Amino acid sequence: MTEQVRREAIRVIGVGNAWRGDDAVGLLAARRLRDQLDSSIEVMEAEGDGLALLDLMEGANHVLLIDAIKGGGRPGTCVRLDVSTECRWGPVVPSSTHAMGIAESIELARALDRLPKQVVVYGVEIESVESGAPLSPAVCDGLDLVVEMVMKDIERTGCTNCI
Amino acid sequence: MSEGKDNNLPEKEPQTRTIAIGTIARVEGEGALRITVKDGEVRDVELRIFEPPRYFEAFLVGRHYAEVPDIVARICGICPVAYQMSAVHALEQAFGVQVSGPLRELRRLLYCAEWIESHALHVYMLHAPDFLGYPSGIEMAKDHRDAVTRGLKLKKAGNRLLTLLGGRSVHPVSVKVGGFSRVPTRHELQGLTDELLWARDAAVETVRWVAGFEKPAFRQDYTVAALAPEGEYPFNEGPIKSNHGLHIDAPHFEKHFVERQVAYSTALQSTLEGESYLAGPMARLQLNAARLSPLAKLAWEETGVGLPILNPFNAIVARSVEILFAFEEALRVIREYEPPREASVPVVPRAGVGMACTEAPRGLLYHRYAVDKDGIIQEAKIVPPTSQNQRRIENDLRAFVPQVLNLSTKEAALACERIIRCYDPCISCATHFLRLDISEASE
Numbered sequence: 001m002t003e004q005v006r007r008e009a010i011r012v013i014g015v016g017n018a019w020r021g022d023d024a025v026g027l028l029a030a031r032r033l034r035d036q037l038d039s040s041i042e043v044m045e046a047e048g049d050g051l052a053l054l055d056l057m058e059g060a061n062h063v064l065l066i067d068a069i070k071g072g073g074r075p076g077t078c079v080r081l082d083v084s085t086e087c088r089w090g091p092v093v094p095s096s097t098h099a100m101g102i103a104e105s106i107e108l109a110r111a112l113d114r115l116p117k118q119v120v121v122y123g124v125e126i127e128s129v130e131s132g133a134p135l136s137p138a139v140c141d142g143l144d145l146v147v148e149m150v151m152k153d154i155e156r157t158g159c160t161n162c163i
Numbered sequence: 164m165s166e167g168k169d170n171n172l173p174e175k176e177p178q179t180r181t182i183a184i185g186t187i188a189r190v191e192g193e194g195a196l197r198i199t200v201k202d203g204e205v206r207d208v209e210l211r212i213f214e215p216p217r218y219f220e221a222f223l224v225g226r227h228y229a230e231v232p233d234i235v236a237r238i239c240g241i242c243p244v245a246y247q248m249s250a251v252h253a254l255e256q257a258f259g260v261q262v263s264g265p266l267r268e269l270r271r272l273l274y275c276a277e278w279i280e281s282h283a284l285h286v287y288m289l290h291a292p293d294f295l296g297y298p299s300g301i302e303m304a305k306d307h308r309d310a311v312t313r314g315l316k317l318k319k320a321g322n323r324l325l326t327l328l329g330g331r332s333v334h335p336v337s338v339k340v341g342g343f344s345r346v347p348t349r350h351e352l353q354g355l356t357d358e359l360l361w362a363r364d365a366a367v368e369t370v371r372w373v374a375g376f377e378k379p380a381f382r383q384d385y386t387v388a389a390l391a392p393e394g395e396y397p398f399n400e401g402p403i404k405s406n407h408g409l410h411i412d413a414p415h416f417e418k419h420f421v422e423r424q425v426a427y428s429t430a431l432q433s434t435l436e437g438e439s440y441l442a443g444p445m446a447r448l449q450l451n452a453a454r455l456s457p458l459a460k461l462a463w464e465e466t467g468v469g470l471p472i473l474n475p476f477n478a479i480v481a482r483s484v485e486i487l488f489a490f491e492e493a494l495r496v497i498r499e500y501e502p503p504r505e506a507s508v509p510v511v512p513r514a515g516v517g518m519a520c521t522e523a524p525r526g527l528l529y530h531r532y533a534v535d536k537d538g539i540i541q542e543a544k545i546v547p548p549t550s551q552n553q554r555r556i557e558n559d560l561r562a563f564v565p566q567v568l569n570l571s572t573k574e575a576a577l578a579c580e581r582i583i584r585c586y587d588p589c590i591s592c593a594t595h596f597l598r599l600d601i602s603e604a605s606e
Contacts, residue, residue: 049240049322049333051284051315104301111304112312 011060011116012043012150013053015067015102021133022075022126025143026066028135029124032147037154053105054114062118064150067102069123076142077125078149084118120153122146179206180568183576196579198564205564208557209425210583223543228254228340228512228534235530235545236334241284244277244325245523246545247338248399249530254340256413257517257534260510265503266342267399272496273328273335274398274521275489279321279362280332281524282444282482282489285587286373287314290479293581294376310372313365317486320355320362324493327351342507352497359494366487367462373483374466378476379581381563385473385555387446388420388435390522396454396488397447399521404450405435406471413518416529422546432554433546439554442526443586444481445472456491459484475559475585482587512538523548525587549588556586 014030017023027045034043044056057063069079081088087107102121109115124142135143180200199207219238223231235250236243248270255262262270287310288300297303304311322332327347329335337343388409392401404410411419422431434440448455448463449471455463463484468477514536520529526548533542559582567575 047333051288051318052322052332054315055319107301108304108311111301112308112315 009061010041010064010154011057011062012037012041012064012066013046013056014044015046015053015065017047017129019132020129021131022124022135022139023068023129025068025124025126025135025139025146028143029066029122029146029150032143033150036147036151041154050101050105051108053102054109054112057109057116057119058114060116062120063116064120064122064153065102065106066122066124066146066150068126068129071123071125073125074138075125075127075136076138076140076145078142078146079123079125080149080153081121081123082118083121084115122150180572196560196576196583198560198579200564200568203565203568205561208560208564210553210557210560220543220545223532223540226540228258228532228538228540231532231540232338232340233336236338238545238547240333241281242277242523242525242528243334244273244329244338245521245528246530247335248274248521249519249523249528249545250532251338251340252399252519252521253413253517253530253532254534255510255517256519257515257532258340258510258513258538260341260508262342262508265346265501266507268496268500269328269343269346271398272493273325273338275493275496276321276325276328278485278489278524279493280318280325281587282486283314283318283321286369286479286482286486287311287317289587290482290584291373291376293584294373294378294476294479313368317362317365317369320358320490323358324355327355339507341510342503342505344506346502346506348502349500352500356494356497359490359497363458363487363490363494366483366490367458370462370466370480370483370487373479374468376479378474379578380474381476381559381566381582382473383475383559383562385445385471386435386438386440387449387471388440388442388527388551389447389450390520390527391450392454394454396451396456396492397522399519403520403527405440406449409435413520413529416518416520416546417531417544420529420546420551422550431546431550433551434554439558440551441555442548442551443478443524444485444526445475445478446526447522448472448481448484455484456488456495458491459488462487475582478585478587512536525549526551549586552586552588556583556588559585 012030012033014026016026018027030043030045037043046053046056083106106115106119124139124146126139127136181197183197195211197209197211198205223234226234231250231254232247235246238246292300292303295303300311325335326332329337337345386405386407388403388405390397390401391404402410402412403416409419420433420435422433425432452463452470466480468480472481512534514534516531516533518531520527528548529546531544532540535541560579563582567578
């Protein structure tokens with residue numbers, strides 16, 4: 001696998017808000033992965049406008065998205081959701097423009113036929129989104145875990161079609 | 164999202180019916196609506212805004228004037244430029260500073276970018292689904308791929324313009340009292356021309372597209388208020404006028420526009436001479452149609468909507484005409500641009516009070532600052548457009564609800580939501596995380 005092919009193939013995108021406590025976990029994971037991953041794999045950070053995600057995914061075959069989630073689980077728990085072929089988050093009806101998060105962006109990309117071949121979402125269950133707060137201890141563990149999950153998925157395969 | 168009881172009450176009995184929208188969908192921020200009807204008459208209409216109060220006016224106090232543009236930008240992720248523009252114009256008024264020539268033009272250009280971003284998002288993703296019968300922009304995109312793709316490209320053109328001028332597409336960092344921290348080169352701006360030309364044509368198509376939507380029959384006699392300067396469509400300057408003879412400058416704003424508290428909402432409600440009024444694209448267009456750019460004027464005339472605009476469902480037409488205007492104006496500014504020698508004019512603080520009104524995408528945005536001799540903020544007051552339109556939305560609903568009383572409560576609630584969305588209310592900014600039901604866990 002040449003570096004060039006991998007660069008085109010895999011893109012890691014960390015999503016979050018750096019100033020809202022645990023919501024930063026996706027960004028922090030992306031920063032850590034940038035240090036650990038081969039430089040041929042693109043690592044991006046996405047803050048703010050959810051619609052921007054459509055453009056950030058453009059041109060990649062495999063997108064690995066890391067974001068904070070609120071799913072009712074224990075803080076720090078990590079989930080892996082392959083959303084490449086079907087919507088897996090129930091009906092997606094945005095209730096706010098700012099909350100146009102990754103679920104809405106991915107479903108919009110799917111509707112517009114702009115979804116990359118494979119999109120895997122890694123979610124870290126969060127606890128608090130207090131302004132200016134650091135990650136809560138449980139989510140710090142979740143950060144370690146999600147970085148490990150992404151690294152393993154990429155290393156395990158070493159190829160681009162079976163993350 | 165809607166919730167409410169079914170409309171299965173026995174007829175002829177005196178009855179009380181409540182139409183409740185728990186969370187209003189496709190508006191910015193957190194809001195809810197409660198309407199009570201008794202014996203076929205609307206008793207109460209309460210637009211509840213339950214965003215927590217944000218205290219911006221309080222924590223601006225004690226800050227240096229130079230910090231204000233960056234602080235107020237954080238009030239909104241959709242219209243940060245509006246907050247920055249009202250702030251810098253108010254502070255410049257306090258300090259006796261005039262910003263003219265290319266710097267003034269660049270401020271208009273920056274505002275074009277924000278109107279484009281904000282309006283394109285609302286027209287295509289938030290409002291059009293109401294007219295075409297979809298619960299969301301995502302559902303609409305499945306059947307109207309070309310239109311949604313066009314809308315997203317229009318918004319992106321606005322993002323690129325804002326990024327070039329402001330350093331990033333949200334919460335720009337280049338605005339300062341006296342001008343900018345950096346101004347673009349001619350070459351940089353001209354690099355956007357091709358994209359803006361495409362977008363201008365796509366904006367013409369947008370106006371035609373939304374003009375063709377079937378609008379529910381509904382009319383209101385509006386009092387409208389907007390900036391209405393001589394010789395240009397308004398962004399940053401000009402007297403505040405109404406269709407009922409108001410003609411004042413910003414320093415007199417608080418004599419005529421009064422905010423009041425209501426128990427059910429964390430946002431204040433504003434009135435003009437004690438009555439509700441309309442701010443935003445419909446108001447601006449009504450008072451400034453003669454000053455539209457050439458294509459925008461032509462496209463507006465072609466729609467046949469005409470003035471005054473009495474049906475709030477035509478707000479989508481007004482908003483689309485303003486998208487077209489913003490692209491034409493952006494192209495004009497870029498074509499005529501001669502970079503200034505300095506990116507800002509000198510500012511020397513002095514004790515005083517400054518007020519300014521500019522035209523945020525959703526309407527008039529008033530700022531007042533009292534400053535001491537060192538330029539430290541002593542007092543700040545901000546009147547955003549949504550608090551101005553809130554009472555007007557309630558009055559629209561009061562008049563509209565009788566039309567939908569024969570529908571189920573759920574259907575009636577959806578119809579009311581559509582009225583609210585005509586105003587594109589921007590209730591607040593929220594944090595950002597994914598809500599989902601987890602079906603697969605690794606641990």
